[in-house]
Amino acid sequence: MPFWQRETLKTNHLGHLEIAGCDCVELARQYGTPLYVMDDEALRTNCRAYMQAAKELPMPCKIYYASKALSNLAVLAAVKDEGLCADAVSYGEMITATNAGVAPENIILHGNCKSERELQSALDQGVTVALDGFEDLAQLSQMAKEKQKKCKVFLRIRPGIDAHTHAAITTGIEDSKFGYSIKDGSALKAAKLVIEDGFLQFYGVHCHIGSQILQTAPFTQTVDTLCAFMTEVYNETGYRIECLNIGGGLGVHYTESDNPKAIAEFVAIIGRQVVESAAKYGFDKLPALYFEPGRSIVGEAGLTLYTVGAVKDVPGIRTYVAVDGGMTDNPRPLFYQAEYTPLLAGRMKDPDDGVYTIAGRCCESGDVLITDAPLPRPRVGDTLAVLTTGAYNASMASVYNRLQPPAMVLCRKGKAHIIQKRPQAIELLALDDVPPKSFYK
Numbered sequence: 001m002p003f004w005q006r007e008t009l010k011t012n013h014l015g016h017l018e019i020a021g022c023d024c025v026e027l028a029r030q031y032g033t034p035l036y037v038m039d040d041e042a043l044r045t046n047c048r049a050y051m052q053a054a055k056e057l058p059m060p061c062k063i064y065y066a067s068k069a070l071s072n073l074a075v076l077a078a079v080k081d082e083g084l085c086a087d088a089v090s091y092g093e094m095i096t097a098t099n100a101g102v103a104p105e106n107i108i109l110h111g112n113c114k115s116e117r118e119l120q121s122a123l124d125q126g127v128t129v130a131l132d133g134f135e136d137l138a139q140l141s142q143m144a145k146e147k148q149k150k151c152k153v154f155l156r157i158r159p160g161i162d163a164h165t166h167a168a169i170t171t172g173i174e175d176s177k178f179g180y181s182i183k184d185g186s187a188l189k190a191a192k193l194v195i196e197d198g199f200l201q202f203y204g205v206h207c208h209i210g211s212q213i214l215q216t217a218p219f220t221q222t223v224d225t226l227c228a229f230m231t232e233v234y235n236e237t238g239y240r241i242e243c244l245n246i247g248g249g250l251g252v253h254y255t256e257s258d259n260p261k262a263i264a265e266f267v268a269i270i271g272r273q274v275v276e277s278a279a280k281y282g283f284d285k286l287p288a289l290y291f292e293p294g295r296s297i298v299g300e301a302g303l304t305l306y307t308v309g310a311v312k313d314v315p316g317i318r319t320y321v322a323v324d325g326g327m328t329d330n331p332r333p334l335f336y337q338a339e340y341t342p343l344l345a346g347r348m349k350d351p352d353d354g355v356y357t358i359a360g361r362c363c364e365s366g367d368v369l370i371t372d373a374p375l376p377r378p379r380v381g382d383t384l385a386v387l388t389t390g391a392y393n394a395s396m397a398s399v400y401n402r403l404q405p406p407a408m409v410l411c412r413k414g415k416a417h418i419i420q421k422r423p424q425a426i427e428l429l430a431l432d433d434v435p436p437k438s439f440y441k
Helices: 024-031 040-055 073-081 091-099 116-125 134-147 186-196 217-237 263-280 332-336 425-429
Strands: 009-011 017-019 035-039 061-066 085-088 107-109 128-131 151-158 200-206 243-245 288-291 302-314 318-323 342-344 354-359 368-375 383-387 407-412 415-420
Touching: 017 024, 024 035, 024 302, 024 383, 024 407, 024 415, 035 040, 035 415, 040 061, 040 073, 040 263, 040 407, 073 085, 073 091, 073 415, 085 091, 091 107, 091 116, 107 116, 116 128, 116 134, 128 134, 134 151, 134 186, 134 200, 151 186, 186 200, 186 217, 200 217, 200 288, 217 243, 217 263, 263 288, 318 368, 332 368, 342 368
Parallel strands: 035 407, 061 085, 061 288, 085 107, 107 128, 128 151, 151 200, 200 243, 243 288, 318 354
Antiparallel strands: 009 017, 035 302, 302 318, 302 383, 342 383, 354 368, 407 415
């Protein structure tokens, strides 16, 4: 069985790729391409796996969906329906979550350069804030004092741990723009400032060491490092931190070579490490444990459909297969050298006969989605599916070359519903304005 196949992603009786009961060739015909497609059941199954695993831990546990992976009203509403909270890194993500029904007290605001508007909104609504630097701390403290309003906070800690993933998505090493360093003493200094503050309520420590992590050792090492820091804070101040937020980062299957832990196993491993480290450092009770998964909830639940527009042989080198999307709807191959698995959605039973390089349509030589992918020889008009595009594709999309961003459909039991509209080309001009002639005089 192919590594990607599941009950809601398979080949149907027509030899077409089917997702959540919907024929991908028909989806491409009906809604146009490029098209983001989300599998509602797969998304919810991943949410339920986290929630069930959390219930089996010996400490209080909450799951926060990392909405930067895919911030969309329908997705946030589904996540909220399944009992998850949400984290946000901007005002836009906060209001998406609240408009999807997530209660403000179930949102954590992150970010290394929060605006005054974001901090003010978080304070006014009762959103928890993960403090990332001393400017952050001072600004929120002043706002809280002026409004005489308390605000629950986490400290984002930089533990100096390498997650062994791509450098651009490694965030826990010492050379990182995020968080307070344990090594240089800034984390302890920040902890003392928050403890002494009359309006900032120090609830927990937070850490996110990176993304698309396929080993658990970096996570368990991080748990132990954070527990040691929590003990240092207690020994220095007498203040017992209540919560350990391990962030997210669990990897997913992009290709057959990827082998991430199952969600339940991952959560259980982290939970056992918290118990072990709490005993090691003499905690009087187990801290609450928070997770912030994003990619592992929506990544494999999504795919992107394209139409093949050209097939170009470069003798002795490669064959380029150009599609009607590319780096504008998926910049990750360009940014991170991310790898993906493509399928010809209408020819699932045809045997592979060579390797082909999937190129985008942007005016950039670097606009290549997949290099040397085994496929049946593509033909102009074929529907090409790229798997595992639910995370960081739509959220990172652009309008480079004035291309229209894709629509997004949510599929469930053979039905499809547009959850993100494709803007018309003329709509891309809506924010432009030409100065009057008097401006140039």
